Amino acid sequence: MPVDASDARPVLELERATKSFGAVRAIVDGTITLYRGEAHALVGENGAGKSTLVKILAGVHAPDSGDLRVDGIDVHFRGPADARDAGIAVIYQEPTLFPDLTVAENIFMGRQPVRAGRRIDRRAMNSAATEIFTRLGVVLDPDRQARGLSVADQQLVEIAKALSLNAQVLVMDEPTAALTNVEVDRLFGVVSTLRSHGAAVLFISHRLEEVFEACQRVTIMRDGAFVRTDPIEMLTVGDVITAMVGRKLDTMFPKTPSHPGDVVLEVRGLSRTGIFSDISFQVRRGELVSLAGLVGAGRSEVARAIFGIDHATAGSVTVDGKPLRLGDPLAAMAAGIALVPEDRRQQGLVMGLGIDRNVGLASLRRLRRRGLIPRSAERLLAEDWARRLQLKFARLTDTVSTLSGGNQQKVVLGKWLARDPRILIVDEPTRGIDVGTKAEVHRMLDDLTSQGIAVLMISSELPEVLGMSDRILVLREGRLVAEIGGSDATETSVMRAATGQEAA
Amino acid sequence: MTATLSPPRQGHTRFARAGFLMRVRELGIVLAIVLVFVAATSVNPAFARLDSVQQLLIGASIIALMGVGETMVILTRNYDLSIGSILGLSAYVIGMTFRAHPGTPIVLGFLIGIALGAAIGAINGWITTALRVPSLVVTLAMLYVIRGVDGVIVNGSIIGSDVVPRSFQAVGFATLFGIPWMAIIVVVVVAVAAYSLRSFRWARDLYAIGSSPEAADLAGIPAGRRVFTAFVVSGALAGLAGALFLALYAQIDVNGGTGYEFLVIAAVVVGGVAIFGGSGTVAGAALGAFLLNTINQALVATRISAFWNQAIAGALLLAAIAFDQWLKSRMTTKLQLEKGALREQSSD
Incomplete structure (x- = not known):
């Protein structure tokens, strides 16, 4: 369905929205316009503000400033229920189901069909759920508990919930991250059905090939701000990536030439069923190696398995050639490994x-x-x-x-x-830190490597990865897909590997 | 598009079917009750006599009644520790009313107890939801506050059978077709609550709040109002329990109901209500109360030291919680394996 912006009124408009959490400015210019019948992609790097924008549309966060209009009318959502009543349904990255309730109850929570005396009509509810699943072309028992459903089936329940709302705007935040190819195809089938019924679909995805396959227009965000909105046929994958990352490396990275010594940490075939598999790499004395990849690619999970917090289901780790007892943080500490976790408030302090x-x-x-x-x-x-x-x-x-x-x-x-420590693993060492201290942390990491410590850094900030690393290991969906030398790496090459576009 | 769908995955559906596990759990408790009953009767045949069975029902009644309210609170991932104290205060205030106004209709006695309990429950609920204080702390504090107030009011005096009207006491011992009135009242309350918890939107909200507070927020469920209501109901039923307590024992002093909150929580958890909320039934909770009481009286009937009673109750509690955790982790593991298998298959 072609989208002609001129003759139609947008079903949803967000203009110059801002949102800060304490000192962190999550969004400085949230702008997006959706028309009926279009599938619209929202893309950007990790931390570009996409999820915050989604939560503004969903009524979870109220914007600090800016305008939100539904069908041309200004709205101020006081909570998710308001957004839902305005016809906006959101499918989150992580399914938000009630594990103890049935599939049908999850779909109709708070809106269950009732009969005389306002009693819930379970039979009507179950058959309404079945009807939606039939429309989706799937078979799922509506009377089954949601606990134990596969992530894909949980997504289906979320989608069914959105359908049952007859939403005019359907927002999907990374709906395909947990789905198999077949299920993604099925989802796209649903999306085109919804569009043909006049709904607007906002689709957030890191998989650019999907964006190009399923969407008509794309909005690109960077550093919490709107960059551009264009019809998809006017862009190439390269254009999108450039617009996503487009910025210069600044002088925040005081990287001094390193002189890597012997191998200190060696990881061989490390796997954890369902999370990551067959991860092998080495880190040398005085070397800083980065684990790059999108959120959810399994980077932190690899670090947690090396340090022994999570159990690995296969593979081995050696420190100085000596095998490390896996699944035992005390053994990892005794071997000289230190882990600075991602969430310092919960896990670090x-x-x-x-x-x-x-x-x-x-x-x-x-x-x-x-x-x-x-x-x-x-x-x-x-x-x-x-x-x-x-x-x-x-x-x-x-x-x-x-x-x-x-x-x-x-x-x-x-x-x-x-x-x-002999080996320092740092997970998102500068997240939520002001610029000045960030540079100090970078200098510290550089000092440590020149003292001969092996550093394994996990970071979602590409400039940091590029500015600090001797080598970059890129993870995608639990697999090690690329190893790039620090001087050869560019934002584009890392992003391509992380999003599965390495062939280009 | 819809023609190329993957085949549906239907594995373990019967196992995970809603209510199936609950029914297994409740049947298990019934079975345990029968086993204890048969064992005790084989040692001491008097255990199966009508009056003995009536005692079993009466003894479980008060705990089962409070278990209904506690279940509603625990479903929302909150806890009410004040119910034992509410029972004591309610019984004493009713007794005082009878002493001061000997002609008070017995129905009014019940209503006073219920209203008093509901008022205290409202305070619990308000502090928990409006001030966002963990209910464990709020109701623990309330437990002591009420006990203290109780002590001041009682001031060493005891309400005895002389002031409790005979007709009020009759609720404690009279029977209908051999079934004690107390048990009938409790069964009616349990039945109404069980039906309501299955059938009304507000009641399903209680399960949703305890099952996933974050998802409940996103679904726009008025969690504060629902939790408040649960505390009011829990308080009101504890107040009613106070009236039954007075009717049954015909006397009350400052220590009446001490420690009942833990008996009730034990019964509720043994009865299959998840301690972290989200699942369980009032029928299960009532059966849990009946099981614990049956074990207690079976030990008396078989002349086994009553000290064993507490040890057995504790062991059952641990077993119940361990079973729930095992079940949950089993289902989560299954989920992860399935996810991994799917990923392998899709990356081929």
């Missing part, structure tokens, strides 16, 4: 404890004197690292929750560096 006690947490055994931890020893250690990391703080006993994001990250780094 004890937010209610002081700086001194957080820094000492990973070194308690060393600090211990006759079974007790002397506060003085803890303080000495913390003072030392606070100075070395140029931590900004009032008192060492201040709880870490009072520190800025960047300083919190320094505390986590200090905690692990205090153990004198």
Whole structure:
């Protein structure tokens, strides 16, 4: 169905929306226009603000400023129910089902068909669900519990929910990430049926080939801002990628030439069923290797398996040629591995404890004197690292929750560096950190490699990956798909590998 | 397009079918009750006498009644620890009313208990939902606050059988066709609650809130209002339980109902209500109460030390929770394996 913007009124318009979370500006210019009968793609790098934009449309977040219009009328959603009543249905990246309820109940929650006395008519509800599944061409027992459904079937339930709403706008945030090829085809069939009924479909996907296959127009976002909207036939995959990443490397990456030594960390055939498989790579002394890839590609999961938090189902890890006992973080720590996790508030710090006690947490055994931890020893250690990391703080006993994001990250780094690690794994080391501290963290990582520490960095920020790495390993859907030398890598080559466009 | 669909996956549907597991669980409890009953009777035939069976029903009634309210609260992933104290206060206030106004109609006695409990439940619910304080803390505090207030009001005095009207006490011992009135009242409450929890939108919201709070938000479910209601119902039923307690024992002092909250939670969890919310039935909870009480009285009848009672109740509780966790992890593992298999197949 051709889309002619001139004669139709848009069904949904978002103009110059902004949204900040604390100091983090998630969206600075959220702009998108949807017409009836179109499939519209929204693309952008990790962190470009796509998911925040979706949540604004869904009524989950209220924009700080900007206009939202449905059928030309200004609307202000107070919650998801308002957006739903306005005819906007959203299918999230992660299915949001009630595992304990039945499939039919999940579809009709809060809108169950009722009979006399406002009692739920289960039979009518189940047959309505069956009817929708028939329209979708699938067979799914409506009276089955949602727990234990495969992710693809969960997506189907979400889609059925959206259909049951007779939504005029259907937003799908990465609906295909968990689907097989056959299921993706089936989904596209549904999308074209919906379009022919006059609904607008907003499709968020990292898989550009899908975008080109299923959509008529594409909107590109970068760094929380609208870049451009164009008919898809006017663009090539290359154009889209350039518009997604288009920016220059700045001077934030003080990378000094490295002199890699012997292999310290060797990963062979590491697999975890359903998450990632057959991952093999090496990291040398004094080398910084990045794991790049899209969110959900399995990067953090690989790191967690190396450190022993998650069990690997196959493969081995050796440190200095000695096999590492997998599934045992203490063994990993004893072998000299340190892991600075992605979520520092939940996993990296004890937010209610002081700086001194957080820094000492990973070194308690060393600090211990006759079974007790002397506060003085803890303080000495913390003072030392606070100075070395140029931590900004009032008192060492201040709880870490009072520190800025960047300083919190320094505390986590200090905690692990205090153990004198040989291998440092950092997961999103600069997420949510201001620019100045970011550069400091980069300098620190560079110092560590020149001291001979092997660093494995996971980052969703391409400039950081390109600016800091000796080598870049690209993961896609749980597989290692490319290894690119640091000097050969460009944003485009990494993005192509990460999105499955490496042939171009 | 729809002609090229993949074949549907229907594996394990019967196993995962809604209600199937619940029914297995409830049948298991019934079976356990029968086993305990038969075993106790074989040691001491008096266990099967009519009055003994009546005692089994009466003994389980109060716990089962409070179990209905507690089930509704736990379904939403909240906890009500104040119900034992509500029972005590309610019984005492009703008793005081009878002492001060000997002619008070017995129905009014019940209504006073229910209203008092509902009011306290409303406070619990309001603090939990409006101020966003974890209900575990709110109701634990309420447990002590009420106990303290109770102590001040009671001031060492005891309400005895002399002030409790005979007709009110009759609710505790009278029977209809051999079935104790107390058991009839509780069965009616359980039946109404069981039907409602299956049949009304607001009731399904309770399950949704406990099953996934995030999804409930996204679905626009008024979680605050529903949780508030659950606490009001729990309080009201605890207040009613106070009236039954007074009718049954015809006396109440400051310690009446102490520790009942844990008996009730144990019964509810043994009865198959998930401790983290989202699944379970009031019928299961009532059966759980009946099982624990049957074990208790079977130990008495077979002259086994009553200390075993607590150990057995605790062991059953652990077994119930372990079973639930095992089941959940089993289904999650299955999900991951399936996802992995699909991915392998699609990347070929």
